[in-house]
Amino acid sequence: MQKYLIEAEDMTVAYDKKPVLWDIDLKIPKGILMAIVGPNGAGKSTLIKAMLNIIRPISGKVLFNGCDYQSQRQYIGYVPQRGSVDWDFPTSIFDVVLMGTYGQMGWIKRPGRKQKEKAMDAIKKVGMEEFAHRQISQLSGGQQQRVFLARALVQDADIYFMDEPFQGVDAKTEKAIIVILKELRSKGKTVIAVHHDLQTVKEYFDWVTLLNTKIIKYGEVDEVFTAENLKLTYGNIS
Amino acid sequence: MSIEALMGDYTLQIVTLGSAMLGAASGVLGSFAVLRKQGLLGDAVSHAALPGIAFVFLITGVKHTEMLLLGALISGLMGTFVIISIHRYTKIKFDSALALTLSSFFGLGLVLLTYIQRIPNANQAGLENFIFGQASTLLKRDVYTMIVLGSIILLIVGLLWKELKIFSFDPEFAQSIGFSDRKINIILSGITVVAIIIGLQSVGVILMSALLIAPGVAARQWTDKLSVMVILASVFGIISGVLGTAASSLAANMPTGPAIVVVISLIVFFSLFLAPNRGILWRYLKMRRNSREINEDRILVNLYQLALNHDDIYHAHQVAMLTPIEIVEFKAEKNMVKSLHSLAAKGYVRGDYFDTWAITDAGIEQAKRIVVENGGESL
Amino acid sequence: MTPQLEIAITAVIVSSACALLGVFLVLRKMAMMTDAIAHTILLGIVMAFFFTESLNSPFLIIGAAIIGLLTVYLTELLQRTKLMAEDSAIGIVFPFLFSIAIILISRYAANVHLDVDSVLLGELAFVPFDRFIVFGRDIGARAIYIMGTILLIDLLYVALFYKELKLVTFDALLASVLGFSPILIHYSLMGLVSITAVGAFEAVGSILVIAFMVGPPVSAYMLTDKLRNMLIFSILIGLINAIIGYQISVFFDVSIAGSIAAFTGITFLAIFIFAPKRGMVTMIYTRRVQRIDYGVNSLLFHLYNHEDTNMEEEESNINSINQHLHWDKRFLEKILKKVVSSRYVVLSKGYLKLTPEGREHTIKSFK
DSSP, X not given: OOSOSEEEEEEEEESSSSEEEEEEEEEEOSSOEXXXXXXXXXXXXXXXXXXXXXXXXXXXXXXXXXXXXXHHGGGEEEEOOGGGSOTTSSOBHHHHHHGGGHHHHOSSOOOOHHHHHHHHHHHHHTTOGGGTTSBGGGOOHHHHHHHHHHHHHHTXXXXXXXXXXXXXXXXXXXXXXXXXXXXXXXXTOEEEEEOOOGGGHHHHOSEEEEEESEEEEEEEHHHHOOHHHHHHHHOSOO | OOHHHHHHOHHHHHHHHHHHHHHXXXXXXXXXXXXTTOHHHHHXXXXXXXXXXXXXXXXXXXXXXXXXXXXXXXXXXXXXXXXXXXXXXXXXXXXHHHHHHHHHHHHHHHHHHHHHHHSTTOOOTTTTHHHHOOGGGOOHHHHHHHHHHHHHHHHHHHHTHHHHHHHHHOHXXXXXXXXXXXXXXXXXXXXXXXXXXXXHHHHOTTTHHHHXXXXXXXXXXXXXXXXXXXXXXXXXXXXXXXXXXXXXXXXXXXXXXXXXXXXXXXXXXXXXXXXXXXXXXXXXXXXXXXXXXXXXXXXXXXXXXXXXXXXXXXXXEEHHHHOOOOSSHHHHHHHHHHHHHHHHHTXXXXXXXXXXXXXXXXXXXXXXXXXXXXXXXXX | OOHHHHHHHXXXXXXXXXXXXXXHHHHTTOHHHHHHHHHHHHHHHHHXXXXXXXXXXXXXXXXXXXXXXXXXXXXXXXXXXXXXXXXXXXHXXXXXXXXXXXXXXXXXXXXXXXXXXXXXXXXXXXXXXXXXXETTEEEEEXXXXXXXXXXXXXXXXXXHTHHHHHHHHHOHHHHHHHTOOHHXXXXXXXXXXXXXXXXXXXXXXXXXXXXXXXXXXXXXXXXXXXXXXXXXXXXXXXXXXXXXXXXXXXXXXXXXXXXXXXXXXXXHHHXXXXXXXXXXXXXXXXXXXXXXXXXXXXXXXXXXXXXXXXXXHHHTBTTTHHHHHTOOHHHHHHHHHXXXXXXXXEEETTEEEEOHHHHHHHHHHHO
């Protein structure tokens, strides 16, 4: 039995001159909601992408359940930033959510009734059932985020990586998202999210990673999320 | 034709002069097009000019260059208008709008050209030269037209230099300090279309866009200054115009447009590889140096951390202890030793006979500096 | 089969194959890249032709496919250097490769049977001259069989990988996380585009292939919100363009491919202007309605705000109200007509007054 769900060791990422991530070591247990917090350009999205094998680090490795990413892929879900896709794409909300099930069926096979029911359930869960068959371009920012969340839910993953799930969403969506995150946790799932709003970290998450190119501190919110540590992360601006 | 004969050939001198003028004008305007990321708009405009040429001939029945170019200008502008309207009123992406417009205008041009060919006794021979361009068919009068139009273009750019500069760098700022975004846009697009039109006879509708894009891209690699870039671009344009024209007259069956394009493309590839600072070779070397430095820094910090956790700060450690986990293990070990030697040369670490390594006082100072530089807490 | 019918069938097959793949090209923002490929495959054809000295060799297709993929690869390589804008990279690679092809043709193939015009502009009218003969029997024009095979491959590809194409096009990041390689899909699609383009080039020429690939999908995009429908509409529009374009060319005795390309533009223009939901007419109309709605609400709200205040006389005076709202006179008149005719406002002695309905409407719209 592995003690930690995710272990990152010695991970360094550099694009050009400066390292974006420097010597990252992380040990994340199962069943927590963890925020990644840090100033702009601290490498928050990069950290997620490096753990998901989308960006290749110049050194280091990440283990999930003690195995490498490829073998654990089906247990890992990903919610990218909203701005990363073309919302004028000719497709409906239902279709987008259904895409979350593609990973489980592999190449060529098509989604069947079971997957479609699952997609519809997820849409209901995020409160979007009345829009299910609408084209996606008519959605507000909050609605787009909920669609992405529903898509992550149908992935049926054990670990979720989310890139700024609360970015530019309305208060109602924010509440809906947090309800779902807590529900995921109660089922023993793990969520790791890039987060911007320092005010809500304590309320929403139980773990936090303070990042500024390297890891300043990480661990349980109550211990780590202190004024002193934030000062180390953000510098002496505030 | 030999080179000596070439030098003395009056017609050829005239034609070369025309190509040089074309190269200069398109190089200058191309710089702006490239900076504003509108290079391919020129491709669409030049294709869109074909039906205008054919239509004017169909009506007038004579090959009067000025009239044909006027037709090209009008239908080129119509093409631009169509593209901009599609972009404004629909969600269709810009590249689709370009592709659709250029191909249907070109199709229409082809329809008109084939229609003209069916007219008995029409003096239509040579119209298809507009597709690929044939500089050798330029008349003295055509060249004079090119020179006059080219000079007007250069004059306008010179007069509006300040406005064009600020506009291509930051259109919103330009507008906020009172320059009319619309007016400058119309003037710049207008003279760009004129530059394209004067190139049609020698380079042709299909390849004209290359003469607009390539000099600007090549020039950009050598400088960060707009004025230098524009001058360099026009120099590159002139060189490719002159060499391409010469090649096409020296060799049999050598079309002018493609010859010019090959010359300017070679200038581009040369610039991309070898330009200092931005060039590919330069950047590759810089990147290798950087990643080596980053790795060295990390090893030193690792060693420093190990030292802090050890009773004896100067205790020597084995290479395996120091190795950061890397994707290719074998390579890591090799690089590792290389980095350690390089660090030793700087006096930060000390190696011994057993291939174990210890940090020095200078190394400790340097490691502390690295940690602080990377925004970390002091250890 | 009559020659006319053979030409029409070829045109229809070419446009279906192009319209099918074109949907994904348009959605992937690869329209100009496709234009580049359609030009540069000429280099592959020329080189294969020099080796085999035949225009019917399968090596032509292989050579073209290789050069097509090379075009994509080189362009992306240039883009990745970030030394130039994305579109400039296309504008450098394709003229270069294309120019080499043209120079080779003009210099060396002039006395062989490879003519610049027919390669570039294509001639559907020649399709019936090239027969497909099996065991001494003439079973029809060769182009029909070649293009038919290519169409089948394209159909099979889209049918099998529909799910993957959709996912990779919409969200490449997610696709790679779920284990569907975006690069594999990207290059297989571009490979098929090259093969389809080379199959079509003989009939329609390398410049006009792009009209067949981009025109129908873009027109279909104006008409529907669903990918599946977009595919169907695209093929249908491609068919209509091919058939009507061909008829026009017969009538005027002009280039068939050119006529189809020009008609593709006309179809799009008609849809662009008159499409029910996204057409220009509808767009302008909705924008105007929105402007008037906005005006009506602003006016009502303005009156409501100053109702029963000591500013009321000043703020609701018909002669000065446009200054308070910062409107020009003409717009005010338009809005006034609207509010008076819907009985939200009455005009008495030069002053505007809300009616009970108007008050109710204001409160409702404010909520």
